[in-house]
Amino acid sequence: MKKEDKQIIIKQLGEKLNEYAHFYLVDVTGLNAQQTSDLRRKCFKQEIKMVVVKNTLLQKALDAEEVDYSPLYGCLKGTTAVFFCNTANVPAKLLKEESKATGIPALKAAYAEEGIYVGADQIDTLCSIKSKAEVLAEVVALLQSPAKNVVSALQGAGQTLHGVLKTLGERPE
Template identity: 70%
Template structure:
């Protein structure tokens, strides 16, 4: 590969590192073409951009970045695919489907401004909540007390109305 092509790839990887807030480093060794294309299709459906990279070029892109990716340098061995995403837990959920097969396996990840190194971190990454999930939880928590108050007021109104009606119909 010519130096110009390598420089272009390094720049492209650097742009992806800047444009996507989360990424996973995955070992795809042992996957045949059929399984790899199936994984790519699943990634596409889940809005994950999967790119197979040369470790040295990714290492240089890491070095050129504003963020210090040094904790992930040890993961750059063997076959490496990078899964770029805007939702931190989506690739982990996708990779959990493959845990029985063992391929692909997680090498490391940068998610929610934290580093995760090793395949044992997959469960932790999958349990991360996305921004939309957190917003939904907060909205549900805020609505719950209001629903309880409205419900109590409505049932109280019926009870008071029922008591007054009964007292009004009672002969003296």
């Protein structure tokens, strides 16, 4: 591969690192063409960009970034695919599902929510990370809950008071 081609690939990887908030390094050794194609389709459906890269070019792209990705360098061995995404837990859930079925692919490392996770044992931790939308939904539900309680209490009290007054009004004196 020519040096110019390598520079173009490094530049493209750098653009992807800036475009997406999170990325996963995945070991895809052992996947045949059909399995790789199926994995790509599943990634596409879940808005994950899957790119198989040369480890040295990826390391050079990571070096060029402002963030210190040096803990990831030890994972850059073998066949590596990078899953780029904007929702931190989606690739982890996909990898967990796929590895149950076939045993591959395996997580090497991940950069999610400005943290670095190294090792396949981190998959459960990454699955439990909540997306921004999930956190916002929980906050809205928590904020709505007290208001709903006040409204229902006022409605219940009004009906009770109305019933008492009606009963008193109908009672013979």
